[in-house]
Amino acid sequence: MNFDHTDDRRMLADTLERALRDGYGIETRNAGAYGDTGYDPAIWAQLSELGIVSALFDEAAGGFGGSGFDIMVVFEALGRALVVEPFLGALMAGRALAAAGGHDEALAGIVTGETIAAFAHDDAATPVVATRGADGWVLNGTKAVVRQAGAASLFVVSVAGEGEPLLFAVPTDTPGVSVRSYNVVDGGAAGEVMFVDVTLTDNARLGGDGDGQRIHDAAIDAGLLALSAEAVGAMEYVKEATLGYLRDRKQFGIPIGKFQALQHRMATVLLEIEQAHSAVINAAAAFDGTDAKARAKALSAAKYTIGRTGALVAEESVQMHGGIGMTWEYAVSHYAKRLVMIDHQLGDEDFHLQRYIALG
């Protein structure tokens, strides 16, 4: 039993946290997050050079980490600084390519940070369907709210197939692919990705028959862990900011943190964050384990927990801040938006509770 990170992992987290502390204030973040591209390419390049993307992959994939706890420390630090740069897309697309094998060049581009990749998963009203063509595949339909779709040069597209998911690596300049970009409410950009008679060779498919579920899960599982860890990092920031406010803000002549009504709410926030932290630790440990069902359950348990707790922390922190928590200028409001909207990615609290039950 040991809840300390290894020295290497601690150093990775320290490096990332220092870089973000020094160069990623809320104004910098918001300039990227609410700007046209939805992130800052210079900051992306700087963080990639530090090896932050490589830390998310094992040596076979060209990285130097890749365990559940590596993903956890990186995304916790990203969440604490409310980073909008496209790490999640890199992780999910890269994990899918690595699980499939045979896409070394595309994978290398992602791991070094040179390629911006997006994982296109949720379907719009017209789902993407893949039909076998003469010497490959034809894709038609629309993927919904694909994060950083406009900036990406590579999509990994997951399509519901017969019996198993089908996954394709699709360069964004492939004829028939178009993107309608927009910003999202919690910062960052996304897009509707439309496929009209997009013709792919069989090489674009990740893996062969029987590999689809495994490749799909490799991407989704990593994404679930990353989002859960990101949420806990954001919660930690919000907790500290709210505590600071409770100590400093005076009403009726005393700090508002002296009022029991607020103390008890804050105590509840604290212990629910600790529970969420435990859920992410459980998920990271199971992520590296060999028991597939235990891994799926722990990941759904974590995503369910951070969905529920994220909304609690967001709502309580805004409430305890009062009016200032409602302002665009104050960082907590942007964290609150992220904590609420993270429940809308890769399945919400109810979805993961149902999945947890179905797993038995």
Place this chain on the structure above:
Amino acid sequence: MDLSFTPAEEAFREDVRAFFRDKLPARLSKLVREGRRLRKADMEEWHATLNDRGWLANHWPEEWGGPGWSVIQRFIFDNESALAHAPRVVPFGVNMLGPVLIKYGSDEQKRHWLPRILDGSDWWCQGYSEPGAGSDLAGLKTTAVRQTREGGDVYIVNGQKTWTTLGQFADMIFCLVRTDSSAKKQEGISFLLIDMKTPGIEVRPITLLDGEAEVNEVFFTDVEVPVANLVGEENMGWTYAKYLLTYERTNIAGVGFSIAAFEHLKQVAQEQKKNGRALAEDPLFAARMARVEIDLANMQTTNLRVLAAVAGGGAPGAESSMLKIKGTEIRQEITALNRRAYGTYAAPYVPEALEAGWNGEPIGPDDAATAAPSYFNNRKLSIFGGSNEIQKNIISKAILGL
């Protein structure tokens, strides 16, 4: 980061399991599993079995008869004990008074009282709460006035204690009493050991909402207590009382109890039917179960994180308040689900069915009779040992710095 137990800890777990397999009578584990009330003799029997193995006071120093376990070993033991449906250790002598005597008692007091706790010579109860001093414990009014006597001075004790759990069985009571009424309220309190057979003591049972009389009022009228029964210094009792409240909190979350109760609930949810299928397959009930199961899995790791932080020695501080709040919420939710699971058959009230040794014909499913009374009885979890609101006050001050 590594969530696994060491091979030595796993070997220890096997030893503990073997002990429960060999030494825990099926009769006792059945009573505990079914949520029935144990008799005094049942509890004494189990204490004696644990004491024979040297495991009764598992957090005491070896010098006084403890096994020298780490906090992780204690966690493992407590969990396995709950999973084996062993009776819980009656805490008043072993967990509450023992540590206070070991830290603050005189050599003579330690030599006299500690072995008697272990061998069961004395059944202890706790004299803290009063009708006017609950969460505001330091507001207690029971007085002890020192009088000079030939053959040794005595304290004359007058007042009333309440919520005295299992006081009806007790030979001795440890009491907080006021010895200086002019001092600040925390500074005039002393810690006294009082023989329950002393003239002037009267014990009256309080029947609780589940029909059980496990708690009592204890009245003191001119009760004479030898000054040799004062623990530590006069007027320093509040310090000792606080120590008692923070000691031995490795099991405060009751994770083992919750795991055992949840396993039982899963079985009940398979057996009980709703709309022609197992209750476990009802989406709303399944969701309630899954929520508490996830909370419990998180709690287990939270508890271990707190323990790992203090594994070098010592006891968790204010973190135990977090464990207490969340741990008791989880335990209460499981008892609530168990009550709901029986539907209409949770309602019949059959007091005899709650007692050990009852062999009557059950009304409805076998264990239905204990479900609602257990739920109501366990409302106490968030009230006693410092209510969950008091725990939030502690978190606010000690962890949040508000």
